[in-house]
Amino acid sequence: MSTAKRPPLPVILLANDLLDGEVVFWTGTHWSPEPKDARIAHDDASATALEGAAAKALSANVVVDAYLVDITTDANGHGVPNHYREKIKTEGPSVRRDLGKQAGLYNIVRSGT
């Protein structure tokens, strides 16, 4: 986990899977390739828990580049990143809607801790 300042709440935790590079989201119990599975932290205590999960997963060599991303919840209660960079990271290339998560394509099949 980087020592960068925590983004404004609410936040989710995302990372890239070590083996496949795929963007994955912390669900509270495991890493999922599906953005909608992301656990949303609305308060400091929950955000701290996400940071703890990131540190643990990084040291266990499960993921790389794990960090908190500030989001807004959509009508379904799913977190949508506020910044365009993480939006693209979560969806896939804006110039290739047939690729990435937006197309339902996932690199990985497993999603363990």
Next chain:
Amino acid sequence: MYRYDEFDARLVRERVAQFRDQVARRLDGSLSEDEFKPLRLKNGVYLQLHAYMLRIAVPYGTLSSRQLRQLALIGEKYDRGYGHFTTRTNMQFNWPRLRDVPEILDLLADVEMHCIQTSGNCIRNVTADHFAGIAADEIEDPRPTAELIRQWSSLHPEFDYLPRKFKIAVTGAEHDRAVVRAHDIGLRILRNAKGEIGYEVMVGGGLGRTPMIAKTIRSFLPKADLLAYLEAVLRVYNLEGRRDNKYKARVKIMVHEIGAEEFARRVEAEFARLDGPAIAADPEEVARIAAYFASPAYETLPARASGFEAAKAENRAFATWASVNLFTHKVPGYAAAVISLKGIGDAPGDITSAQMRVVADLAETYSLDELRITHAQNIVLPYVKKDDLFVVSQTLVEVGLATANAGLITDIIACPGLDYCSLATARSIPIAQALAHRFADEKRQLEIGELNIKISGCINACGHHHVGHIGILGLEKSGQESYQITLGGDATETAAIGEILGPGVPADDVPDAIERIVSVYLAQRTSGETFIEAVRRLGLAPFKAAFLEKTHAPA
């Protein structure tokens, strides 16, 4: 083209085995990410936004059909069916899985390719004029020099941990098509008064956050002294280049800080100390390398190819393609054909596996089994008989690769930008697409003539925006993508850094802004004057005024 000898082959295979072991140790946790990162970078593996990315070296942009077919296979089997050619003439795959990379490297080794030194603080892939060996203005083919440098710099123990990355480009022609003055070292092959062939050595060029045009530190270097002189340059830089600040670590900053004269003095002093003959490659080895680039056995053909002329007369689309995408070959009856990877609406430099196979087949049948990748992210078939060009172009039409826009306003260079790259601050590809659509009309493109637009999605300038006639730099401004426009850049022997026209504009406003700039040119050009010539004559003012018209207008 060059073929590996037993030493090349062994070196590459050993490197694959070594990386396979490093990946295994990363995956079992023996190596941390901090330990592994420099190792993976030295083998071309990045972590991008959506996935890992693998950058494959295409030395001096030369590929055989077999190699391109292997890239097609890798794209299909381990990626998403396409690859991307970069401004450093490399190929990038955007979706490989880390666990598959050793297997991919083995497949590359099968066709004498590798990813060694395509990243990291070392000497990177050496680039050269994509019309090497075929241009009429060429003094000597730059590729034997580039290959010699590739061999000398590959795993060179002294230069494996430089202050920062180091890029070398070579041209053998009068007209610079390899952007040599934007490289850490640019080499230009030339002849001196005695008729001997040697090099002009330019140092300290580079784009990025501090763009600089390289300075000549030796106007004539005898050929035999090349490696010793390069060693002297690299040694001076390696010892004295700044390691305290990443942003000041490139050799261009050192050359700028101490001055080109002082830098040259230090290099010459080091050069005098070195045992030149011991460093120089064995003349036999130099001759062995050069032999691979000997002129092919051309047929004796009439300069005027009747079949070619007839096809142009009968087919207007072919005639247009031929007038725009062909480069004059030094041998009568032949032409070099530029295959544009800039179809209207395409991502610049992207090519599917299926297209790669078609291009590989064309090269095998019609271009002596060889093709070139250009820094402008296009492909060249270097040895096509003029009478074969119609068949070639018709095949290209079938796979959407016959866009007639080489060198025109829609032949846009663009880095992958934020659609893929984790360093990017804004997207590049959608801007290129919007501009291509705006200027898609063929007649209008021809009327505008030669105009290079180059787009980078961040200050690192992989899209060469500083040297674009029109440069576009994507930045972030208050949480939005914002594009800064520069004018007057030049990537040739008259290299220049473009100047900023005004405040950044949002993505949607970029096509209109470019339109206004182009309108000034069309209104004020003199007969036969190209865009960049008009910019030089008129200066920035009229373009700036037109650019600011809208920017400052009330919403």
